[in-house]
Amino acid sequence: MIHIKEVTKIYPSQKKQQEVAALNGVSLEIEQGDIFGIVGHSGAGKSTLLRLLNGLETPSAGSVMVDGKEISRLKNKELRQARQKIGMIFQHFHLLWSRTVRENIAFPLEVAGKPKREREEKVDQLLERVGLTERGDAYPSQLSGGQKQRVGIARALANDPAVLLCDEATSALDPETTASILRLLKEIHRETGITLVLITHEMSVVRAICNKMAVMESGKVVETGDVNMIFRHPKHPVTQQFVKELTLSSGSNPVKTDGNSLKIGLDQLPALQKIARSYSVSFHVIDGEIGADSEKNKVTVRITGEEQQVDKAIRHVNGEVITGV
Numbered sequence: 001m002i003h004i005k006e007v008t009k010i011y012p013s014q015k016k017q018q019e020v021a022a023l024n025g026v027s028l029e030i031e032q033g034d035i036f037g038i039v040g041h042s043g044a045g046k047s048t049l050l051r052l053l054n055g056l057e058t059p060s061a062g063s064v065m066v067d068g069k070e071i072s073r074l075k076n077k078e079l080r081q082a083r084q085k086i087g088m089i090f091q092h093f094h095l096l097w098s099r100t101v102r103e104n105i106a107f108p109l110e111v112a113g114k115p116k117r118e119r120e121e122k123v124d125q126l127l128e129r130v131g132l133t134e135r136g137d138a139y140p141s142q143l144s145g146g147q148k149q150r151v152g153i154a155r156a157l158a159n160d161p162a163v164l165l166c167d168e169a170t171s172a173l174d175p176e177t178t179a180s181i182l183r184l185l186k187e188i189h190r191e192t193g194i195t196l197v198l199i200t201h202e203m204s205v206v207r208a209i210c211n212k213m214a215v216m217e218s219g220k221v222v223e224t225g226d227v228n229m230i231f232r233h234p235k236h237p238v239t240q241q242f243v244k245e246l247t248l249s250s251g252s253n254p255v256k257t258d259g260n261s262l263k264i265g266l267d268q269l270p271a272l273q274k275i276a277r278s279y280s281v282s283f284h285v286i287d288g289e290i291g292a293d294s295e296k297n298k299v300t301v302r303i304t305g306e307e308q309q310v311d312k313a314i315r316h317v318n319g320e321v322i323t324g325v
């Protein structure tokens with residue numbers, strides 16, 4: 001479905017700075033029906049890759065094929081038509097604030113020249129699909145973050161795309177809303193067989209819904225493959241770091257839990273903040289040992305908070321999928 005071959009993207013130098021190689025020889029294969037996660041730290045090149053997939057940017061070298069078309073070579077009308085089959089949703093929704101929910105969803109249908117009757121029927125179907133039938137006449141400012149993203153999803157699906165690109169689509173949402181949006185995406189995937197490509201810096205999102213993934217660093221793909229395999233045996237140090245941040249526990253470095261206490265490595269402490277935020281729990285350092293041998297540096301922390309949330313946090317630490325997706 002998507003073939004990215006030896007793609008390099010160089011942005012010209014701005015002012016007196018040097019050129020930026022945002023992508024450097026990236027090759028990726030994404031199959032029809034995949035839910036493909038692309039993870040990487042800020043600046044790794046994820047957004048650039050996504051912009052190449054929907055033809056917003058052209059590569060400096062290499063080729064990008066989407067759904068049988070070399071998107072990197074299309075121009076004008078052909079490019080516009082190809083882009084109608086590539087939906088996109090964004091972290092900050094990018095809705096039209098002066099238009100109602102219905103009008104936002106109808107917008108791509110208007111651009112595609114669909115007659116009024118067809119537009120109205122399609123908008124009704126989409127509103128129902130994303131669970132917003134009652135909110136069609138509301139304005140985006142009257143909606144919650146999760147509802148705004150539902151409008152974004154409905155709008156992206158308006159022209160029945162073969163591919164849906166998700167640019168940090170849940171990064172602005174709380175964990176419960178994130179889970180509900182991921183559930184919706186998964187249902188849509190099941191019903192339509194659409195190919196989903198998600199870029200994110202959150203491994204929890206990848207593990208919740210993706211079957212394949214790629215890890216990017218400094219404009220390169222450093223690891224790619226099956227999500228379960230990568231979580232079990234991350235090879236590249238960047239991947240290992242991402243996996244560790246999510247689970248704390250990895251094959252070589254299991255976390256010992258005893259009731260509500262955990263014994264963890266010092267290097268794992270920063271990851272606790274994210275878990276504390278996600279589950280509204282607190283961690284209290286109650287014991288620790290720092291010696292010359294970094295392998296032996298351990299701290300014992302106790303989790304406090306609402307019982308159910310503490311339980312979820314402990315399961316998270318131990319590597320379980322707890323997003324409810």
Ligand SMILES: Nc1ncnc2c1ncn2[C@@H]1O[C@H](COP(=O)(O)OP(=O)(O)OP(=O)(O)O)[C@@H](O)[C@H]1O
Pocket residue numbers: 011012020021022040041042043044045046047048049
């Ligand atoms: N239009 C541009 N002009 C110049 N440099 C750019 C441009 N867009 C991106 N870059 C640079 O290319 C590199 C990759 O950026 P990109 O936005 O693709 O990374 P990212 O992984 O999506 O990061 P983030 O998660 O922060 O968006 C960065 O060094 C960035 O500064």
